[in-house]
Amino acid sequence: MNSLKDLHSDTVLRFGPYTFHLNQRLVLHGDQPLRLGGRALDILQVLVEHAGSVVSKDELIAQVWPRSVVEDINLRVHIAALRRAFRDEHNGDGYIATIPQRGYSFVASVQQASQAVPVPIETAHQPRHNLPARLTPVIGRDAMVGSLVRQLPVRRFMTLVGPCGIGKTTVALRVAELLLQHYRDGVWLVDLAMIDDPAQVVDHLTRTLGLGVGTTLQALEQWHALLILDNCEHLQESCRTLIETLLTSAPRLSLLVTSREPLLASGETLMPLPPLVVPPASALRSVEEFMGYSAVQLFVSRARARQQGFALREQDLKAVREICRRLDGLPLALELAAAQIDALALVGVQAQLDNCFQLLTQGRRTAVPRHQTLKAALDWSYERLSPQEQTVLQRLAVFKSAFNLEAAKGVISCATLQSANLTCVMESLVQKSLLSLELVNGASRYRFLNTTRSYALEKLEHSGALRTYEMRYAGYISHARSSDRHVAL
Template sequence: MNSLRDVSNEAVLQFGPYAFHLSQRLVLEGDRPLRLGGRALDVLQVLVEHAGSVVSKDELIAQVWPRSVVEEINLRVHIAALRRALGDGQNGQCYIVNIPQRGYSFVAPVQHLPEPVAFPSQTVQKPLHNLPARLTSISGRDALVGSLVRQLPVRRFMTLVGPCGIGKTTVALRVAELLLQHYRHGVWLVDLAAIDDPAQVTDHLTRTLQLKDGTTLETLAQRHALLVLDNCEHLLERCRTLVETLLQSLPRLSILATSREPLKAAGETVLRLPPLAVPPTSALRSVAEVMGYSAVQLFVSRARARQQGFTLREQDLKAVREICRRLDGLPLAIELAAAQIDALALVGLQAQLDNCFQLLSQGRRTAVPRHQTLKAALDWSYERLNPLEQSVLQRLAVFKMAFTQDAAIGVISGDALPVAELADVLDNLALKSLLSLEQGGGVIRYRFLNTTRTYALEKLELSGELRTLEMRYAGYVSQTPRLSDRQVAMQLTE
């Protein structure tokens, strides 16, 4: 049998009734996706690419967990999961065998197909879609994207949630790209950002799908397609109704939505996007170690695109980490900062962090307006808050660290802001991804991203209330007995 160790990432490896699409990190049994975790897929890929050979347990662990120290039991758990998923041992079929004292071997015949296989009842044709061409690589989202590719055809409706600049659209489009071959009747992006009137949503969807006048949902019942509903946050009620209607009427339709808050529709699976990984100070020992973190990978990638010959050096590690940390690991913020590397250099970028909106005001001309600058992205969220929510967001900006509901009440409540309303507003701001929630010791705390706090603080200063709120904040912190001297010092200083 020919070696499969150097197969292209675009290849399909076929064994038994299964097809392993490497680029999509998707295993199909016919047209049914197998539900496998990311690590199990990594193990399977190593074994299949070495089909017919014995792979030692140490080698498997080294390839699947290259940066971690794990026990052999972890490997055995994933091998067992693979065997269950593949029906190993049923009907006399065997895929993975344990070779005592040596390791594991994938023993079933494997066929290397350079082109994606056609699904049942599907002729090979150019995929139908309206997805934009992707101009840059994506950093730090491989595991997340792979998980979505595997889950979406099964769950049918998933919503990516997170603050502005976190990369919801980028992730959704990448997932859509990888699923092009799976959906027979196409993958369609429906961008709702330009629509403010809920009554226009259905017409916009109809135009996007290129449907003829008079076409009803019943005539689309057998369409096997994926809709990407992008930027749903300002049309939540209409999107919720639309999604529920579509999923009930079109049993072969899948929907991937992006929003700064959940749609709360029936059958919704919500996935909150985390920021990119920022290295801790303990990782600043070498360039190789720091480059293992996705925030740094993105910064370096975009800096190289801007400044030919840019190289990350050991003396740069502290500055790059600080830039990524102060920008909260937000992909949009990191990209906009890295775009100015040729004008400011690393030292200049780091010096501008206290005024991050000036630093990030140079936009991407090719992006839609709300993504051209970080301020524009935050304006998009702020302008869709009601006056009370805007006032609370501004006032909360005096908190420099995480804070409890009681602390918020003690500092910002008053005649214009009754205590009874503040709790609901805090929850709404967290739901809209303008505050994040932390839980520890049975206490719920709220926290700003640095970038969001800077934006809200600017709004508070323009309102004329900054000095008053700073005095109330200082008084509350100094009179709170539960705070240690160190915590008080940290709260009173930037």
């Protein structure tokens, strides 16, 4: 191995079948230029200048991003891009080695050419995209983002699923940002919440991609791009058809979908997005330990943005834990609650949790309407349910904790809602992320998020049936307890 010193801008470096022209910031494989982004080239230059030596992650970040604070995942993404670019049938990944707990090393032999060889000057690749500017950091999603970044170019079709407010769009956009340099024809956000007519899906896609009126999907056959199909749940069948067509006809396209339910399309890889992690009661011992939980990190970060000088104190831990717990670790709910800190202070926010939909009404004015408030996000889901699904969702909200199917049938079945139909409807609500299904000691139990239950209870009260089903619930539970039947937690 060799270490290169005193490199000049007109230096030409050779390793394997590759030539790195430092002056032109260009890497050639034979006479073919590699498409590498600016950050990847910066990292490559640092590594080849120290070929045979270990360069720590901190040193790489300091040299490549000298005036920015970046996450480790940024570095890992560009290292992965370099490895993909240099992968060939003879060498595999034999250029950049990961040295555990230390950093990275360029392990191939590097020679300095005796003189610069003229090469064609190619305009630097400028990623094409329509991604919105990100104004705040993404918190608590590094593992999910990293997994998607690694898998998406290979699997090609992945769906982020979860309830409203869980942060599916945020995660998808972060993945898109990190993959910008990977796709020759760009990264594109296609927001399907903007349309309701299934017949408009293809036209909306081609318009978003700037392909002009009347363009067919054949125009994408040679595209090497990532498409983010956002909010697909209300156009499930049309999206399924579109995706299966694209996967077949455009082999270099990758598709990242967000939806509140699986599309059930061929080749789909599901990625359920969990809530942020809420601290247990045992974490109340110190601020430092408490700040290790992602729900707390997000809440505190957003509170500091609203109230200058906001600092978490030991006497605040119980209140913040209760806020995070009652809001289910949902990023949207936590952000909206933090936005009330300057007006209500922590004690006021906690006191308003029983009336959470009035608390969480000051939304983000720059967001699309369905993301401005938690109620708007739930309205988006609720309005797309069938009348029978709406009825079942309302009535099940009388359960204060987890419940099984037998209990649900006992409390809300009636002449117009037979037990067999109820089972199908509840399965549908699980698919739509409005109920969660979990296994407890081998038995299936259903559970609401607190925020979804509050919303459904409000709908049940407005229907005039709240008292009726509260009494049915109380009667059923009383009878079950006297019979020693464990139907609810």
